[in-house]
Amino acid sequence: MIPPAAPPAHTPASTQSRVLAAGARPMVEAQRVSVRYGKHVAVEDVTVSIGRQQITALVGPSGCGKTSFLGTLNRLSDLIPGCEVAGRVSVDGEDIRARGFDLVGLRRRVGMIFQKPNPFPLSVRRNLEFPLREHGVRDRARVAEVVEQSLRNVGLWAEVKDRLDAPALALSGGQQQRLCIARALALEPDVLLMDEPCSALDPLSSGVVEDLIGQLRAQYTVLIVTHNLAQARRIADNVALFWAQGGPGRLVEHAPTEAFFESPRDPLTIAYVGGLRG
């Protein structure tokens, strides 16, 4: 077990009102979440509320626990040997770390996009059909409809409609990443977790994927880890800065994008945004 941490030097709670309107129900909530790998504590005492249908960018230097934190939100951290999570995480008000919680249902509602595009070594069509069938969508007409709609949603339909049975791994990196997003969207999630989805792509593809993420705002709650401050500024509604000062990563500041960049409160944020640190 992780011992209760000393009161954090920074009080993210005080930034709460800047992000969520009073009375608004958050989509994702973390309370005093810590993540450790064996003896190494990667994230400590993160408390944060993420509003519905907003894009929240998690920024900060490498190794400050952004990805580790992201992994607690769909419990993919369960799969990493030696990884222990403490604290409370809730999605839409439900404690997802409760005993016997429906993991399959959770991962259907909380989709994830990885840094490196990871389509299965199947055809473009089967990449979308396989998870759908797993979740009980078996009607052929319905499956075909969802496949087409998901590909349209990510702007890939025109590019691949004549080669749905071609290998997904033959697509370009940017197309593969959009296919992965389509695959997640096909399951009609509420939340999308994105771990640096553009960093492995060339600038053009990266731009296309970034535009796509911007369009997801209306329907999905998006948490995106990025090292690219300019990207965070372009697409995010809110920005959360993680920082590891010699120890575990902590949440330093969580604010609406404009406030984060124009009137940051924490000295670390001021330095980071100003390009002095990180």
Added chain:
Amino acid sequence: MAERAQPWGDHVAAVFIWTAAAVVTSVFVWMLADIVWNGAGQISWEFLTAPTDDAGRAGGIGPILVSTAMILGVCMAVSVPLGVGTAVLLSEFTGTNVTFGRLVRRSLDVLAGVPSIVFGLFGNAFFCHVLGLGFSILAGGLTLACMVLPILIRSTEAGLRAVPNEYRMGAAALGISRTSALWHVLLPAAAPGIVVGLVLGVGRAIAETAALLFTSGYVDRMPGSLFDSGRSLSIHIYDLSMNVAGGSANAYASALVLVALLVPINAGISWVADRWLHRRLVR
């Protein structure tokens, strides 16, 4: 422009490497040529199907081929599901550092190096006597399965470990069960490793003599069931060349059949693995 002369060390190395390759290849070619030269004359449909006669000096190898196929069938029917299952357990459900996994892997590596005669004695004691199967095709096949398992497990495990972890994470993040991910993505992607294991395993099984002497016996009648004793091709060759005066012509012919059998068997394994596993993937 004059080319720079190669240093003499390079020439020596080149000569050495080419000589080594030539020696290895010529040994194989010589063996094959010897078998074909001495054996091809006897091969006929009659030889392949007729019962043995006069302790193998005359007649054919019909019952021997049937026994061999049955022993191999038992061996594969037992070792493939057990082997793939254990490999899945080792690679997907136990980490590399877990004591249990380490223990199993270490034992398998030791088992893979155990001389086949030891397997024969074990098979004789356990399958023939303790389980009361007597000298039978079943006992022989099960003993061979024990021999083949380590090879099969280790190469299937290596095949599974070579599958990128992104597929596992991606599948889990989509709420796909481990079983489905295994069946639809991981095992098909590991098919090359499984094929290597099967080819090596079948090769070891079909060539085996010592382990079968004690377990399936060397009765050269046509077997009526799995509980009958049966003589495998390798034992037939051994018996003809060691114990039967005047049997060397048929020993050569049987050896040629054995070598020739490996070609369709290996092709068949690749085909089945491709048909049932690899073909599910679209690359």
